[in-house]
Amino acid sequence: MIVLVSGVGSNLQALIDASQDPTFGASIVGVGADRSGIEGLARAERAGIPTFVVELxxxxxxxxxxxxxxxxxxxxxxxxxxxxxxxxxxxxxFLEAFGGRTVNTHPSLLPSFPGAHGPRDALAHGVKVTGATLFVVDEGLDEGPIIAQVAVPVEDGDTVDSLHERIKVVERRMLTEWVGRLAREGVPR
Structure with missing residues (x-):
């Protein structure tokens, strides 16, 4: 698999760690980024994974x-x-080459709160439950077929940061579980 990152790479690190287990079913053959000098690339380099950068x-x-x-x-x-x-x-x-086999995570229970501010939007709407979604990437914005979701309760006093941090924890667990499964069983059509 290729993993594409733009920042710190905590999801990447979870995949690197999971791929050390021979039963995981997948290995990371490269890590790409849309900008240089980020921790995600450094994580890949420390793990001996080839990297590349393609800046817009x-x-x-x-x-x-x-x-x-x-x-x-x-x-x-x-x-x-x-x-x-x-x-x-x-x-x-990209979608012509990798459509149907590109997945992404999102910090909300799609189709609710697509876009760059899922946790903020969930708090603004006063929901009591939000979460994380793994989906197949298509030409829409966070609109592809949903593979998996994990719920996260919104707690009294949550801030965007506290909620997003709790979402990230379950997101990493969901991502590693399902990427291993997808590697072993294929992406659902």
């Missing part, structure tokens, strides 16, 4: 960036692509 600012168009990202991922011949805190939307070239 290096390209004249988003389509050119999408094609370059696709080519960089294709060099590693992944069976599965995991967007683990990757904060860019992939485009048509």
């Amino acid at each position: 600012s290096s390209f004249d168009t988003r389509a050119a960036w999408d094609e370059a990202l696709t080519a960089a991922c294709a060099e590693h011949e992944p069976d599965l692509v995991v967007l683990a805190g990757f904060m860019k939307l992939v485009g048509p070239a």
Whole structure:
């Protein structure tokens, strides 16, 4: 699998740790990022995993960036692509190459609260339960087929940060469980 990251890489680290178990069923063949100098890349390098960076600012168009990202991922011949805190939307070239086998996590119970601010939006709407979702990436914004979800209660006094941190804990557990399963059984169609 290829893992794409944009920041600290806590989900990546969970996948690195899980992939050390031979029964997990998957290994990480490369880690890509949309920016350099991030902890996610450093985590991969410490684990001896090849890395690459494809920065949007290096390209004249988003389509050119999408094609370059696709080519960089294709060099590693992944069976599965995991967007683990990757904060860019992939485009048509990427989906043509890796559609149906690219998964992403989101910090809400989709279809509620898509976009970049799931925990904030959940608090603003006063829900009592939110959570994390693993889904197959398609051309929509957090709209692909849902693979798994885990609920997280919203506690009195929660802030965006406290809620998001609790979501991240269950998100990592869900991600590693399901990526191993997807590697062994395939992505549901």
